[in-house]
Amino acid sequence: MTASTPRTCAPQARASARFPRWKHAPAALASLALAAGLVAASSPSAQADALSGKGAQFLTRSQAKTGWTRVILRLNGELNAAQAAQIKALGGDITRHLPIVQSVEARVPARNLGRLAALPFVRHLSADVSVRKDDEFTVEGSEADAAWQQYNVSGTGVTVAVVDSGIHKSRDLGGDGSRVVKSVNFVAGAADASDECGHGTHVAGIIAGNGAASTGKRFFRTFLGVAPQAQLVNVRVLDAQGGSDVGTVLAGLQWVDDHKDEFHIRVVNLSLGHPVGESIETDPLCQAVEQLWHDGIVVVCAAGNEGRVQNTQDSSLDNEGYGTNYGSIQSPANDPDVITVGAMKSVSDLSQGPYAAGSRASGTIATYSSRGPTFYDNVLKPDIVAPGNKVISLDVDGSTLDTEDSGTNQIPMSSYAYTKSTADSEHYFRLSGTSMASPVVAGAAALLLQSDPTLTPDTIKARLMISADKWADPQGNADPTTYGAGYLNIPASLASTVVATETAASPFLTTDDQGNVYIDLSRAIWGTRAIWGTNINDLRAIWGTRAIWGTNAVGADRAIWGTALQGGNVLSSSRAIWGTQALWGSRAIWGTSTDADRAIWGTRAIWGTNAVGADRAIWGTDLSPIVINGE
Numbered sequence: 001m002t003a004s005t006p007r008t009c010a011p012q013a014r015a016s017a018r019f020p021r022w023k024h025a026p027a028a029l030a031s032l033a034l035a036a037g038l039v040a041a042s043s044p045s046a047q048a049d050a051l052s053g054k055g056a057q058f059l060t061r062s063q064a065k066t067g068w069t070r071v072i073l074r075l076n077g078e079l080n081a082a083q084a085a086q087i088k089a090l091g092g093d094i095t096r097h098l099p100i101v102q103s104v105e106a107r108v109p110a111r112n113l114g115r116l117a118a119l120p121f122v123r124h125l126s127a128d129v130s131v132r133k134d135d136e137f138t139v140e141g142s143e144a145d146a147a148w149q150q151y152n153v154s155g156t157g158v159t160v161a162v163v164d165s166g167i168h169k170s171r172d173l174g175g176d177g178s179r180v181v182k183s184v185n186f187v188a189g190a191a192d193a194s195d196e197c198g199h200g201t202h203v204a205g206i207i208a209g210n211g212a213a214s215t216g217k218r219f220f221r222t223f224l225g226v227a228p229q230a231q232l233v234n235v236r237v238l239d240a241q242g243g244s245d246v247g248t249v250l251a252g253l254q255w256v257d258d259h260k261d262e263f264h265i266r267v268v269n270l271s272l273g274h275p276v277g278e279s280i281e282t283d284p285l286c287q288a289v290e291q292l293w294h295d296g297i298v299v300v301c302a303a304g305n306e307g308r309v310q311n312t313q314d315s316s317l318d319n320e321g322y323g324t325n326y327g328s329i330q331s332p333a334n335d336p337d338v339i340t341v342g343a344m345k346s347v348s349d350l351s352q353g354p355y356a357a358g359s360r361a362s363g364t365i366a367t368y369s370s371r372g373p374t375f376y377d378n379v380l381k382p383d384i385v386a387p388g389n390k391v392i393s394l395d396v397d398g399s400t401l402d403t404e405d406s407g408t409n410q411i412p413m414s415s416y417a418y419t420k421s422t423a424d425s426e427h428y429f430r431l432s433g434t435s436m437a438s439p440v441v442a443g444a445a446a447l448l449l450q451s452d453p454t455l456t457p458d459t460i461k462a463r464l465m466i467s468a469d470k471w472a473d474p475q476g477n478a479d480p481t482t483y484g485a486g487y488l489n490i491p492a493s494l495a496s497t498v499v500a501t502e503t504a505a506s507p508f509l510t511t512d513d514q515g516n517v518y519i520d521l522s523r524a525i526w527g528t529r530a531i532w533g534t535n536i537n538d539l540r541a542i543w544g545t546r547a548i549w550g551t552n553a554v555g556a557d558r559a560i561w562g563t564a565l566q567g568g569n570v571l572s573s574s575r576a577i578w579g580t581q582a583l584w585g586s587r588a589i590w591g592t593s594t595d596a597d598r599a600i601w602g603t604r605a606i607w608g609t610n611a612v613g614a615d616r617a618i619w620g621t622d623l624s625p626i627v628i629n630g631e
Contacts, residue, residue: 067109067110068107068108068109068110069108069109069127070105070106070107070127070128070245070247071105071106071107071108071113071116071125071126071127071128072098072101072103072104072105072106072125072126072127072128072247072284073103073104073105073106073116073122073124073125074101074102074103074122074123074124074125074126074282075102075104075121075122075123076120076121076122076123077102077121079097079104079121083119086119087104087106087116087119090108090109090112090115090116091108091109091112092107092108092112092116093106093108094106095107095247096247096250096251098247098251098254098284098288100253100257100287100288100291101250101284101287101288101291102123103250103284105128105246105247105250113125126277126278126282126283126284127246127277128245128246128247129245129246129274129275130243130244130274131237131238131243131244131245131246131248131249131272131273131274131285143489143490143491144224144226144227144443144444144447145224146490146491147490147491147494150491150494151447151451151491151494153227153447153450153451153494154227154228154229154230154447154450155226155227155228155443155447155450156230156450157450157453158230158231158264158266158267158446158450159181159230159231159233159264159265159266159267160207160208160227160230160231160232160265160266160267160268160442160445160446161232161233161235161256161263161265161267161268161269161297162200162203162204162207162232162233162234162235162269162439163235163237163249163252163256163269163272164199164200164203164204164235164236164238164269164271164272165195165196165197165199165200165201165236165237165238165239165240166183166185166193166194166196166197166201166234166236167180167193167201167204167232167234168195168198168201168394168396168399170201170205170209170213170394170427171212171213171427172205172209172210172211172212172213172223172225172394173204173205173208173209173210173232173394174210179208179230179231179232180204180231180232180233180234181231181232181233181263182233182259183233183234184233184234184235184236184252184255185236186236186248186251186252187236187238187239187244187248188248189239190239193234193235193236194236195236195396195399196239196240196396196399197238197239197242197396197399197401198395198396198399198400198402199238199242199271199401199431199435200234200236200238201393201394201395201396201399202391202393202394202395202401202429202431202436203269203271203393203435203436203438203439204225204232204234204394204439205223205225205393205394205428206225206226206391206393206436206439206440206443207225207226207227207230207232207269207439207442207443207446208225208226208228208229208230208231208232208443208446209224209228209393209394210224210225210229211223211224211228213427213428214416214417214427218417218418218419219416219417219418220416220417220418221416222416223392223393223416223428225393225439226439226442226443226444226446226490227443227444227446227447227450230443230446231263231264233256233259233265235252235255236252237251237252238272240399240400241400242400242401244272246284246285249272249285249288250284250285250288253268253288253289253291253292254288256268256297257291257292257295257297260292260295260296260297265297266296266297266445266446266449266453267298267299267442267446267449268289268297268298268299268300268442269300269439269442270299270300270301270302270332270333270438271302271433271434271435271436271438271439272435273285273301273302273304273330273331273332273333274330274331275306275330275331276329276330276331276334276375277331278376279376279377280334280335280374280376280377280379283331283332283334286331286332286334286335288332289301289332289337289338290337293337293338293457294337296456297457298339298442298445298449298457298460298461299332299337299338299339299457300338300339300341300438300439300442300445301332301333301335301338301339301340301341301438302330302333302340302341302433302434302435302437302438303329303333303341303342303343303369303370303381303382303434303437303438304330304333304369304434305343305368305369305370305433305434305435306325306328306330306368306370307319307322307324307325307365307366307367307368307369307370307371308322308323308324308325308368309322309324309325310323319367320367322367324371324482325370326371326372326373326481327371327372327373327374327375328370329370329372329373329374329375329379329381330370333370333381333382334375334377334379334381335379336377336379336505336506336507336508337457337503337504337505339383339441339445339460339461339464340381340382340383340384340484340506341382341383341384341385341386341388341434341437341438341440341441342365342366342369342370342371342382342384342386342388342434342482342483342484343366343368343369343385343386343387343388343432343433343436343437344364344365344366344369344385344386344387344388344389344437344487345363345364345365345366345387345388345389345390345432346387346389363387363471363487365385365482365483366388366389366432368433368434369382369385369388369434369437369482370382370434372480372481372482372484373481373509377508378508378509379506379507379508379509380481380506380507380508380509380519381481381506382482382484383461383464383465383485383506384441384465384468384484384485384486384487384488385437385471385482385483385487385488386437386438386440386441386444386487386488387436387437387440388433388434388435388436388437389436390430390431390432391430391431391432391436392411392429392430393428393429393430393431393436394427394428395410395425395426395428395429401429401431402429407424409431410424410425410429411424411428411429411430412424412425413425416428440488441464441488444488444493445460445464447490447494448460448463448464451494456500457504458500458502458503458504459498459499459500459504461500461504462496462498462499462504463493463496463498464485464488464493465484465485465486466485466496466498467492467493467495468484468485468487468489468492468493469486469487469488469489469492470485470486471483471486471487507519
């Protein structure tokens, strides 16, 4: 298989008010006969209306299916015994309580979804869909080594929660793994929180590996994480194949929120996700990460690996022949609060060998890195990009990722040690994907927090974005739906003095009546109370001074969004943000029309190569997990 072909493997609300803590009342269940009578009261048409109004789009389709459906039930308040009885009367089995999003996880017969939605105490239904991991970090790629020297920071005193497939004990994580201060497991059937997949350990090494297994006279190259003295909390939510479901991930996030003070957790890394199936207003994962964010935890998410339209190259297509799959950011990376990270790749000097570090200056976006804006809500994402291609980090001998692809992820000892041996390393291997880029930024957040523990998540996001190197492709096009605010620059972020007195939520995109695309400043952090100010010069600080979305330079006579701005709305203009045509070709951001069947990605599903249809629902086989080989 060529290096460009994905391989199957298991990994990858705006309601900002906090939800009250609640627990299941331990009272006796009410009469099931009475409960059955209550749920039978609504008519079939009322049930259909309830599901349409309260359920995500794919649940509406699910009710026509047979068998069981896993759902997340968002409730209006604390679940009492009578309400639990009504769910049970519909054949429902409550499998987990999720107070972080005021919800329960349940299995219910698909035929009863409408009746379930009609219950007055049910606020919203979301599918408990599959979640996957998103799969070389070299220190030079993020300039972390310069940050260590200039600012004397290494992550000391900061704890990062790795919500992933587990963390294996490693010398690089403190002898017997002593810098992993706590491990918890939420995977059903797993004996403990150890890493059978290999994904979580690789992520942990990128964040906090100290290079112990590649340090000394025998070695000419040392593999260090971004914050090599940070502590880690291991929250296992992915199985040996790197798969999971929303309910399991929510349980892990609930634990992090409940124990953040005990273990001083300041950062959470989520190198996992699933295709967007509903608005951020109702998506359970989005609601959970917002809760963590508002509770003072920096949440860093992988953008996803769906940046290609197809996985075979065609010289007639852009994005290096694969096509560009706009609107492919995954959940929960689609949430405006969190820091969403895309993956960069660097071109190595092959004369120095196939495992040589790439140059930052040669960096460009990895073809697989998911592009914004987000589906349903049109949030401008990603927020930032970081090294994510062919990242060398910690290996788990015998794990799924260690053995797949006939060992092509392995690196030889001779690539970093003085040896004549041709044997592969027992300690390190390489993976590619936004899963690898996200922990680079999580490590950067840990460095910022060591330098100033009083920083809020919003200020950290603001500093990372405003200090990022503004980036463009070789043709000079700097697309914010590809590169976000730019390429992570850790020393510059440590030098920044920006303070977010308001939210640092990512802005929304919209269109005018001519189909031109622009930023909705009324909902953006750089609006009238923007932390970067209120004028065009401050906007340029985020996305650069070049014409990042058109052929004309950004200047006083030509605002980014067109010829004029009034009250947060674009006036008629022949050139909005990306001009009369959307950045990605001849179609506007929602296609050539506003028809419901011409959504943001055109005629193809954002998470696969087939259109969404009755025979290929968005919760079906398109959710096959993939790991991207390096390019």
